Amino acid sequence: MPAVSAEEGHTAGTGTGRRRAGRPSAAVLDKAGITTAALDLVSRKGYDGLTMAALAKQLEVAPSALYNHVASKRDVLLLVEDHLTSLVDVSAFGSKSWEDAVRTWAWSYRDVFAEHTPLIPVIAVLPVTDAPQTLAMYETVSKGFLDAGFPEERIVSAIVALESFIFGSAYDVTAPGDIFEPGSMADANPHFTAAVRSSAGPGRPADTAFGLGLEALISGLGALRGQAG
Structure with a gap:
């Protein structure tokens, strides 16, 4: 049986070893990113194109993740208004x-x-x-x-x-x-x-x-x- 290092044994035995580098499993959301995505949607599709579903798709997240940051389309518009102002x-x-x-x-x-x-x-x-x-x-x-x-x-x-x-x-x-x-x-x-x-x-x-x-x-x-x- 090949020798196993202490670090490898800790990783294999507990599953709590150092996290492998790479892309996170989901996009990191913040209000600045939501604002940028909303402005991009409006510039391409007009105001009617700004929906919560379309915004979530633009951000590559599930709608439920978006609702953790903004409760409604009005909240998104407030972010946009504040940014432009x-x-x-x-x-x-x-x-x-x-x-x-x-x-x-x-x-x-x-x-x-x-x-x-x-x-x-x-x-x-x-x-x-x-x-x-x-x-x-x-x-x-x-x-x-x-x-x-x-x-x-x-x-x-x-x-x-x-x-x-x-x-x-x-x-x-x-x-x-x-x-x-x-x-x-x-x-x-x-x-x-x-x-x-x-x-x-x-x-x-x-x-x-x-x-x-x-x-x-x-x-x-x-x-x-x-x-x-």
Whole structure:
């Protein structure tokens, strides 16, 4: 009978020897991985393609394993919302003028969501309860408005007005370049046709429109500063 080393005997006799190197038997799940997979699903299949079953398949785990981390699709959406909101730049609040801070925040906000337009209809109406990064963004922006002299009771309405414009403008980034081309109806609509053709310039039309609208909002909302509600 061949000799058996002490280590080999321990392994054979108890089954508690050193674990063999290799891939784990199941994927390791965490919230960051779930968020990444959800964003990938939405980018490929749209919001309707984001289901718990599809997400589990994307992550190569059983649905029961997924439910150990998120209780529902709403929980997944909160993770996605929080991730996207964490990418929005709010650093100018407290370090620059209110106008420049709003510009930095709004342009960043638009650019983040222009990359994820299928999620806008959902996230725009998703309650922010239990979304720490989203609440942190609103906290920073609210303080910036308050410090700039906005009446406290008008801050949320001002933010919503800006967000409505930002979300709509995010869609505009992905619109076709000829969206306003009247085609064969050009002669029947001469004023609009002339306006469309005279608006052509070196920059992206979506950026030009966003800049124009944002400056109008900043100017209009700025008039509220120092006013009582």
